[in-house]
Amino acid sequence: MTDLLSGFRAMWTELAPIGRRPDGGYDRFAWTGADLELRAWFRRTATARDLVVEQDRNGNLWAWWGHDPAGGAPPAGALATGSHLDSVPGGGAYDGPLGVVAAFLALDELRAGGAAPSRPVAVVGFTEEEGARFGVACLGSKLSVGALDPGRACALLDATGTSLADAMHGAGNDPGALGRDEERMGGLAAFVELHVEQGRFLSDAGAAVGIATEIWPHGRWRICLEGEANHAGTARLEDRRDPMLPFAAAVATARTAAAGRGGLATVGRVAVRPNATNAVAASVEAWLDARAPAEVTLEEIVGEVRAEGERSAAEHGVSCRVVEESRSAAVAFDEELRARVARALGDAAPEMPTGAGHDAGVLAQVVPTSMLFVRNPTGVSHSPDEHASDEDCVDGVRALSRVLEELVWQ
Ligand SMILES: [Zn+2]
Missing domain, CATH: 3.30.70.360 (Alpha-Beta Plaits)
Incomplete structure (x- = not known):
């Protein structure tokens, strides 16, 4: 516990200054300087763990354990866990980054046993989940599953009139490659996203971690x-x-x-x-x-x-x-995966619906998907008041690691 706690705090401290405004809120918009710093952090964090990093055609980042992307798309049966690093204007620190940090730490836990995975596992960071710069939420995941036309995406404009195509190009990427990523999505057996709760369900329930049942329409x-x-x-x-x-x-x-x-x-x-x-x-x-x-x-x-x-x-x-x-539309998370997640958590985590959209809801169209939530005592989100205690975040990491353990060797 102590190691996880200090590991969590160390990663959180690295992320804290990136895109931070004087009022304590975060401006972390896709393909801006803050986003590029976050991407560099993702790469450093992955490389320090000997995970192999790739950026997919839609700008999403993947850090692989047990798979070398130089050899092509992940084989069938791969697992992914993660969230997003971008924020709404003046957003909180936890919405998004907590899921990415927890994914790296859960993978550390899993690998501490020394066994090789029977299937590849990736930590993923999706692009422009909040839609704060170009107006379309879950931009990276929607492109990947084919729910957003790449031509339409390229032409999206930010508040200053810069197109997504120009913003990507300016950051050294090829917007011509945007589009459905069938091979990659087809290779995934499951995606699990951990996220800070954006209401007070868990606080009222007296639980640190919960399992999502559905996303409201x-x-x-x-x-x-x-x-x-x-x-x-x-x-x-x-x-x-x-x-x-x-x-x-x-x-x-x-x-x-x-x-x-x-x-x-x-x-x-x-x-x-x-x-x-x-x-x-x-x-x-x-x-x-x-x-x-x-x-x-x-x-x-x-x-x-x-x-x-x-x-x-x-x-x-x-x-x-x-x-x-x-x-x-409403998203009902995969029943079988949810049952396995609940079992991995000893049936102790409460189940709850959510009114907020997530990359997990988009991926659920093509991949069995599950979500874990971590208690947010203020219930406030998309604001600097969004919060989760370090101890609850670590409980989230442990829960995610148990879930991955259930999935990775089965
Ligand atoms: Zn989020």
Whole structure:
């Protein structure tokens, strides 16, 4: 335990300064300087362990035990564990990196026994999981399983107008190689992702580690409201076409619609024109993020927000369009693998659904996949307040190592 604890702390200390902002949050966006530093850290960490590192066609990093990628794709039956190293703007330290650090340490545990693996095992770090730079979440894993068209990916733009193709090229990579990685995905027998919990389920359950059962269906919708700009001091209230009013109605409805159905709905991003204190707004664009335990519930929540937005818009002479921007179906993690993971953990870890998307949810389309969560006492994520104690992280490493042990020699 002591060795694992000091091993964990040493790796965590190495990562701590990379992409850190003065306020303690992290900006770790794909193919930026911070990302390249993280990639260099991944390579150093792997090489120090005699693992063989390769970067796949989609920019994801793999560190192999028991396989030399120079000889081609991994053979059928390979295992992979890991997560991502990128962050949302001002994100926390744990979302992503904990899964990569835990994967390296779990592999250390496994290898300490001295036995050769009966199948290759990789630590993997996926690219742009948060979609913070180019707007598509799970970019690297979606490309790998063929869920994202490479041409569309290349043309994605960041906030400064730089395309993914240019960003990759600038970092010395060939964006022409992007695309489905059938051989690699086909070789994987299982992928296990450890992740910090993004809610308080485990905290309330009094457990350090839990097993994911499913990822809720979720999506993003853009609400476009067009009214008319006017003078805040002279335009009579009854003459206004103020898009802020249907916007406010839609936000309030998102809350009640989700609360009444056990789902989640959030409007966390809004763009107002002209965005002036003394002007009635001309237009409002707002983004709705909604998640629910079932597809039909998700439809109901979004339907209610849409109906109220349209009703209120009509009342105020404003036009209203609700456009679906992305949609992820429910993911049920592989039953057989989940049973094996539960057995490896002595049936002691609670099982829980999650409302957050992950690379594991994307890979689940083509590979048996499982997820472990580590307790986050604040329940806060995508913020500097996201936290897990060192002891719980080490419990996570031990759980992951037991799971890999169950899988690697079977
Ligand atoms: Zn994550």
